[in-house]
Structures are given as C-alpha cells and as structure tokens.
Amino acid sequence: MKTLGLDLGGTKILAAVVEDGHILARQHHPTPRTGYTAVVDALTRAAQTLLRDYPDVTRVGLGSPGPLDIRAGKVVFAPNIPGMEDVPIAADLSERLGLDVALENDANAAGYAEHLYGAAKNLQSSVYITISTGIGGGIFVGDRVVRGAYGVAGEVGHVTLEPGGPLCGCGHYGCWEAVAAGRALARDASHAYGFALTTEEVFRRAQAGERLALKVVDQAAMYTGLGLANLVKTLDPDGFVLGGGIMRTGKFYLDKVQAAADTFVQGFPTAKLHLAQLGTDAGVIGAASVAARELATVEGPSVPT
Amino acid sequence: MKTLGLDLGGTKILAAVVEDGHILARQHHPTPRTGYTAVVDALTRAAQTLLRDYPDVTRVGLGSPGPLDIRAGKVVFAPNIPGMEDVPIAADLSERLGLDVALENDANAAGYAEHLYGAAKNLQSSVYITISTGIGGGIFVGDRVVRGAYGVAGEVGHVTLEPGGPLCGCGHYGCWEAVAAGRALARDASHAYGFALTTEEVFRRAQAGERLALKVVDQAAMYTGLGLANLVKTLDPDGFVLGGGIMRTGKFYLDKVQAAADTFVQGFPTAKLHLAQLGTDAGVIGAASVAARELATVEGPSVPT
Numbered sequence: 001m002k003t004l005g006l007d008l009g010g011t012k013i014l015a016a017v018v019e020d021g022h023i024l025a026r027q028h029h030p031t032p033r034t035g036y037t038a039v040v041d042a043l044t045r046a047a048q049t050l051l052r053d054y055p056d057v058t059r060v061g062l063g064s065p066g067p068l069d070i071r072a073g074k075v076v077f078a079p080n081i082p083g084m085e086d087v088p089i090a091a092d093l094s095e096r097l098g099l100d101v102a103l104e105n106d107a108n109a110a111g112y113a114e115h116l117y118g119a120a121k122n123l124q125s126s127v128y129i130t131i132s133t134g135i136g137g138g139i140f141v142g143d144r145v146v147r148g149a150y151g152v153a154g155e156v157g158h159v160t161l162e163p164g165g166p167l168c169g170c171g172h173y174g175c176w177e178a179v180a181a182g183r184a185l186a187r188d189a190s191h192a193y194g195f196a197l198t199t200e201e202v203f204r205r206a207q208a209g210e211r212l213a214l215k216v217v218d219q220a221a222m223y224t225g226l227g228l229a230n231l232v233k234t235l236d237p238d239g240f241v242l243g244g245g246i247m248r249t250g251k252f253y254l255d256k257v258q259a260a261a262d263t264f265v266q267g268f269p270t271a272k273l274h275l276a277q278l279g280t281d282a283g284v285i286g287a288a289s290v291a292a293r294e295l296a297t298v299e300g301p302s303v304p305t
Numbered sequence: 306m307k308t309l310g311l312d313l314g315g316t317k318i319l320a321a322v323v324e325d326g327h328i329l330a331r332q333h334h335p336t337p338r339t340g341y342t343a344v345v346d347a348l349t350r351a352a353q354t355l356l357r358d359y360p361d362v363t364r365v366g367l368g369s370p371g372p373l374d375i376r377a378g379k380v381v382f383a384p385n386i387p388g389m390e391d392v393p394i395a396a397d398l399s400e401r402l403g404l405d406v407a408l409e410n411d412a413n414a415a416g417y418a419e420h421l422y423g424a425a426k427n428l429q430s431s432v433y434i435t436i437s438t439g440i441g442g443g444i445f446v447g448d449r450v451v452r453g454a455y456g457v458a459g460e461v462g463h464v465t466l467e468p469g470g471p472l473c474g475c476g477h478y479g480c481w482e483a484v485a486a487g488r489a490l491a492r493d494a495s496h497a498y499g500f501a502l503t504t505e506e507v508f509r510r511a512q513a514g515e516r517l518a519l520k521v522v523d524q525a526a527m528y529t530g531l532g533l534a535n536l537v538k539t540l541d542p543d544g545f546v547l548g549g550g551i552m553r554t555g556k557f558y559l560d561k562v563q564a565a566a567d568t569f570v571q572g573f574p575t576a577k578l579h580l581a582q583l584g585t586d587a588g589v590i591g592a593a594s595v596a597a598r599e600l601a602t603v604e605g606p607s608v609p610t
Contacts, residue, residue, distance in 0.1 A: 125454065139540075148541020149430065150574040159535045160569065163467060170572055230464045234539055235444075236453020264465065267475055269455040 004050060004060045004099075005288030006043055007106065010080035014280075015046035017054045018288035021117030023281060025050055035083035044096040051097070060101045061291030062093060063109030063283045070151035073103050079169070102291045107136030108145050108154060109286030110278075114241045115140035116289055118282065119274040123238035127231055128276075129156065130244035131224065133199075134169070135177040139235065143293065156231065157181065161223050180223040182246055189216045203249050218256060225260020228271045232261075236269060243276030250275065307359060309404075310593030311348055311367045312411065315385035319585075320351035322359045323593035326422030328586060330355055340388035349401040356402070365406045366596030367398060368414030368588045375456035378408050384474070407596045412441030413450050413459060414591030415583075419546045420445035421594055423587065424579040428543040432536055433581075434461065435549035436529065438504075439474070440482040444540065448598065461536065462486065466528050485528040487551055494521045508554050523561060530565020533576045537566075541574060548581030555580065 002024065007014040009031060016026040027046045032038035043062070051057055067076045073090030094101040104112070111128025120126035120140070128138040135157030139146040146153045157177035158170050165174025166184065178184055182199035189202040192212045197205075205213035228240060246253060254275060261271040278285060307329065312319040314336060321331040332351045337343035348367070356362055372381045378395025399406040409417070416433025425431035425445070433443040440462030444451040451458045462482035463475050470479025471489065483489055487504035494507040497517045502510075510518035533545060551558060559580060566576040583590060 146540075148574075149543045150541055152538060152541040152574055155538045155541075155573070158538050158573070160531055161465075161468070163531065172569065172571070226465055226468065230535075231539070233457060233460045233463045234536070235451075236455055236457040236460075238454045264477065266477070268460070268463070269453075269457055 001059075001292050002054060002057050003288040003291040004047055004054075004057050005109075005284040005286070005291070006047060006060065006062045006093075007109065007283035007287055008039070008043065008062065008064045008078075008081070009106070009283070010065065013042055013046050014284045015043075015050055016281075016284045016288065017050050017057060018285050021113065021285055021289065023285065025053060026284070031081060033082050036087050036089075037083075039081065039084065040089065040092050040096065043093055047093075047097055051099075058099055059291040060093070060097060060099050061109070061287035061289070062090065062101055062103050063106045063287035063290075064089065064103060066105045068103060068105050068151060070103060070105075070147060073101070075103075100291075104145070104287060104290045105136070105138075105151070106283055108138040108147070109284075109290060110243060110276075110282035111138030111154070111241065111286065112140060112145050112289055113278050113282040113286035114243065114276050116143065117285065118277040119241040120239055125235075125237040126239050126241055127154070127156075127235060127237045128241045128243065129224075129228070130276075131181055131242065131247060132245035133182045135181045135244075139237070145290065145293075156227065159227065159230070161227055161230075176223065176227045180220040180227070185216055185220050185246075188219070189213055192216060199246065203246075203253070207249070207252055217253070221253060221256035222260045224257045225262075225271075226264050228257070228261040228273070229264030229268070232265050232268055232271050239272040239274055241274050241276050243282065247275055306364075306597050307362050308593040308596040309352055309355060309359075309362050309365045310414075310589040310591070310596070311352060311365065311398075312414070312588035312592055313344070313348065313367065313369045313383075313386070314411070314588070315370065318347055318351050319589045320348075320355055321586075321589045321593065322355050322362060323590050323597075326418065326590055326594065328590065330358060331589070336386060338387050341392050341394075342388075344386065344389065345394065345397050345401065348398055352398075352402055356404075363404055364596040365398070365402060365404050366414070366592035366594070367395065367406055367408050368411045368592035368595075369394065369408060371410045373408060373410050373456060375408060375410075375452060378406070380408075405596075407592075409450070409592060409595045410441070410443075410456070411588055413443040413452070414589075414595060415548060415581075415587035416443030416459070416546065416591065417445060417450050417594055418583050418587040418591035419548065419581050421448065422590065423582040424546040425544055430540075430542040431544050431546055432459075432461075432540060432542045433546045433548065434529075434533070435581075436486060436547065436552060437550035438487045440486045440549075444542075450595065450598075461532065464532065464535070466532055466535075481528065481532045485525040485532070490521055490525050490551075493524070494518055497521060504551065508551075508558070512554070512557055522558070526558060526561035527565045529562045530567075530576075531569050533562070533566040533578070534569030534573070537570050537573055537576050544577040544579055546579050546581050548587065552580055 162174035
C-alpha cells in the first residue's frame with residue numbers, strides 16, 4: 001500500500017510517497033519560522049505536489065516533534081518550531097488535503113521505520129534510541145508501535161539516570177538527555193576546557209585522543225549504557241537501534257556504549273546494540289508506515305492492500 | 306476453565322484449583338529446606354491432593370522465585386530455597402503429575418492475577434510492583450504477560466536509581482531494590498539509630514512520628530516514586546498496582562509514594578497507583594491463570610473452555 005509520509009523537523013519538512021518501506025518520490029522544503037499557519041501551508045504544499053503524481057494515495061502520516069497529544073491529534077509544544085503550541089495539526093492538515101492524517105511523534109516514526117525495514121527488521125521487539133541534541137525513543141513489538149495510555153511510552157530521554165544531576169529542558173534533574181545528549185556533551189566539554197565547544201568538536205577532539213574530551217565522551221557513553229541496561233531489565237527487547245546525530249560517529253561511540261551497557265547488565269541478558277540504517281529517511285518512512293498500519297488496523301488485517 | 310496453581314515461596318507452598326480467578330479449593334505445605342527433590346515431592350503431593358477432587362484439571366501453572374529460564378522451564382537460582390540451582394522444575398513436575406506445567410516467575414504471577422482479577426482488572430495495561438524484602442515487578446498488556454526476549458521484562462527491582470548507591474544482592478550498585486526495599490529500609494534505619502531494627506519496626510516508629518524513622522521511610526518512598534515516574538516515561542501504563550509486605554502499611558506509605566511520583570512526573574502523565582487487592586492469594590491465582598492462558602494460546606482463542 002502506498003502512503004504519504006511527512007516528517008516535520010526543526011529546519012526542514014521532508015515529504016515522501018512510500019510503499020513497503022521504499023521511497024517512490026520525495027520533496028523537501030524549509031520549515032517556516034513564521035508561525036503555525038505557515039507550517040500547515042508548507043506541509044500541505046509538499047503533500048499536494050506528490051499527491052498529484054500519486055492519486056491512489058489516500059492516507060497520510062505526519063511525524064512531528066513533541067510532546068504531542070496523539071489521541072487529540074495535537075502538537076502540545078514543539079520547542080524548535082515557532083508558533084507550535086497546542087495546535088490541532090492532524091485535523092487541520094486532514095481538512096486541507098481531504099485525506100486522513102495519522103499523527104506520530106518523530107522518534108516513534110523513525111524507530112518504527114528501523115523496526116520494520118531497517119536495523120531491527122529481523123527482531124520481534126526493539127527499542128529505538130535517537131541521540132542528537134536531545135534523546136528520544138520508541139518501543140516496538142511485532143508490527144506495532146507501543147504508545148502507552150497517553151502516547152508517552154518510549155520517552156526515555158526523560159528517565160532520571162542521575163538524581164540531583166544537571167537540569168533538563170523538561171524541568172527535572174538528571175534525565176538521560178541532560179547527562180548524555182549532544183547539548184550535555186557540549187556543556188560538559190565547554191566547562192572542562194574553559195571555552196565553548198560544539199558537540200562535533202568534542203567528538204573530533206575525543207577521536208584525536210584528547211584526554212578532557214575523551215573523559216566527557218566516556219561519561220556520556222557510561223550514562224547511555226546505564227539507560228540501556230535499565231531498559232533491558234524493564235523491557236528485555238530482542239535488540240536496540242541507536243540513531244541520531246551522535247551515532248553518526250559510528251563504531252567509535254557505539255563500542256563505548258556497548259562496553260558500558262555490558263558492565264551494567266552483568267547477570268542479565270546482553271543489550272544487543274545496532275546502528276540505525278535508514279539515516280535521515282527514517283522519519284518520513286516511519287510516518288508513512290504509521291499511516292499504512294493505522295488503516296490496516298481500522299479495516300482489519302485481512303483486507304488486501 | 307479450571308486449572309491448578311502452585312505458588313512456591315521461601316516458607317510455604319500454596320496450591321489451589323482456580324477458575325476465572327476464583328479459588329475453588331486450596332492446600333498449603335511448608336517449603337522443604339532439604340533440597341530440590343524434596344521441593345518437587347512437596348509440590349507433587351500438594352497438587353495430587355487437589356487433582357483427586359478435580360480430575361478435569363489438565364493444566365498446571367507454577368509460580369517460582371527466580372531468576373528463571375522460562376524457555377527451558379528451569380529455576381536458575383532461588384536464593385531463599387536450599388538446593389534450587391539450575392533445576393528443570395517444569396519438566397520434572399510435569400513428569401510426576403502427567404500434566405503440562407507452565408513456569409512463571411512469582412512477581413509476574415501475582416501481578417497477572419491483579420491485572421486480570423484484582424486492582425487492575427479494569428485497566429488495559431498495568432505494571433505491578435511488589436515491595437517486600439526485595440522488589441519485583443511485572444508488565445501486563447491486554448490479557449498478556451509481557452515477558453521480553455529472555456523472560457526478564459519487569460525485573461524493575463534491578464533498574465539503577467542511584468548510580469554508585471548501595472550494593473544490591475544482584476552485584477550492581479544503587480538498584481531500586483537496594484535503595485527502597487524492606488532490607489534497605491532496615492539497613493538505613495539501623496544505621497541511623499545505631500542498633501538493629503526490622504522493617505516492621507521502622508514503619509511502626511515512622512507511623513508514631515519518630516523523625517529518624519520518618520526520614521528513612523520518606524527516602525524509600527522518594528526512590529519508589531522516582532522508579533514509578535521512570536516507568537511512566539518508558540511504558541506509560543494505564544496504572545500501577547503496588548503489592549508486597551511493605552504496601553500492607555496501606556495509605557500511610559502509598560500516599561508518600563504517590564506524592565513522590567507526582568513530583569517526578571510533572572509535565573508527563575500521572576502515575577495512577579492502586580493497592581494490590583488479592584493479598585497472599587495473588588501468586589497462586591496468577592500461576593493458575595498463566596496455565597489457562599498458555600493453553601488458550603496453544604489451542605487458539607476460539608476453542609471453548
């Protein structure tokens with residue numbers, strides 16, 4: 001079944017017609033900075049351009065940063081896009097396009113793509129963790145996204161790993177995101193060096209063997225290993241998929257995280273870590289897959305697609 | 306469907322014939338301290354006594370302390386029962402009784418009973434936490450136990466809540482169990498008072514308003530609130546059921562835990578806490594329910610039972 005995926009990011013909107021995890025056509029546009037209506041306009045335009053060539057597409061999936069209210073189809077708040085506060089984006093977009101729109105949070109969407117078609121495609125259950133400026137996650141069992149009662153399941157970036165630790169953007173202290181995401185690495189390294197460093201610079205210096213940078217990167221890897229070990233003891237998934245900007249450093253960082261996780265799971269099953277495979281396409285493929293799956297749920301699995 | 310439940314505890318074996326969550330007949334025996342064969346003998350006797358009166362029972366569920374290897378039907382290690390190390394208890398008991406035996410860990414069994422017939426019977430998804438000497442847990446969605454890839458899902462007592470905190474029986478530091486279970490409370494209070502106290506005494510003194518005991522109880526409640534908040538952000542269940550010896554203090558402790566959880570989930574959905582309702586029968590009802598459910602799975606849900 002062909003569906004349309006929309007991936008709303010802080011800097012760009014990616015739209016694609018997707019079938020069985022393959023992108024048939026794509027569009028991208030910068031994300032407007034001028035408010036909510038402009039964002040809906042841009043999403044509508046990106047979608048309509050593709051829908052003209054694929055008139056058989058009847059279902060749209062939208063991946064958005066959040067927090068979201070999935071049941072109401074609303075973005076509660078999107079910190080990196082101006083004007084996105086308590087907006088009924090699914091209904092508004094559905095009205096513009098004349099098609100059903102399924103809303104999903106961006107980490108769930110990307111993780112779902114990896115679960116169905118990427119690094120976890122052979123696993124019954126997987127947990128996806130995306131580590132970039134912040135940390136997001138998603139939980140997948142069989143062909144399903146685990147959303148929880150309020151769509152919050154998988155928000156593991158805000159699990160407390162260090163009580164009384166650094167303040168997080170969510171208002172709590174010592175969240176996984178506050179001790180191990182890109183912003184935390186840049187903060188800790190800037191403090192250690194005495195001047196401002198970007199996350200990229202921290203990794204460059206760590207890979208070059210600089211002791212201060214290595215210490216900062218090792219500590220972040222330690223916390224991420226701890227977070228993964230806690231997920232083994234809570235969910236015991238078949239495997240984990242790690243994605244996001246920081247994982248683009250590949251084996252260098254993955255090995256450190258695996259070593260930390262191995263330490264913290266001794267006596268319990270191993271955390272089997274996999275690097276994400278679908279790159280920046282994961283979000284849009286996942287959003288489209290959510291749309292396909294939602295329809296399958298509504299119509300029942302025996303309807304030919 | 307009538308099934309037989311067996312609840313193997315550190316001090317006693319409880320056996321019961323159960324139908325739809327109701328106990329039709331029961332037996333109990335002390336748990337032998339003389340080795341594995343004596344334990345299997347005692348379980349067999351308890352079962353056979355009941356099976357004589359209920360010859361239509363064809364399926365047995367056994368709840369056991371662990372860790373277990375569910376797939377192999379083995380108890381890997383049961384710290385409180387002598388001789389229980391790497392023993393194929395499901396197969397051995399099945400051979401003695403001539404019936405299928407389903408093995409489940411004791412916390413999953415008790416939580417499953419609460420999910421199906423007790424405090425969580427109206428919830429689609431629930432997480433059960435039992436707080437006594439240690440801390441165990443179980444995760445339930447729909448009519449199913451979430452076991453994970455190796456049967457470890459729900460082992461939340463060994464999630465790290467305080468990195469570098471007190472050493473746990475599992476060999477790691479700062480586990481939920483090591484900072485908030487009965488043994489931890491007794492340890493902390495004994496240290497504060499300068500003489501040995503039992504967990505019961507700590508709660509008695511705290512309820513009488515003694516400052517030192519209150520401090521210890523409040524800290525344990527804080528950690529349990531933190532653990533629950535982390536589970537909201539990870540799983541977002543419809544609710545939590547709290548059971549085990551410590552929760553028998555009822556509202557006194559529950560209110561403290563709820564207050565702590567409320568603090569740590571601000572900005573996220575509330576942790577809805579419920580006291581367990583089935584008391585010491587939960588384990589045997591749950592074990593019997595696992596047996597009924599396993600059979601339903603094998604034969605398919607459309608077979609009349």
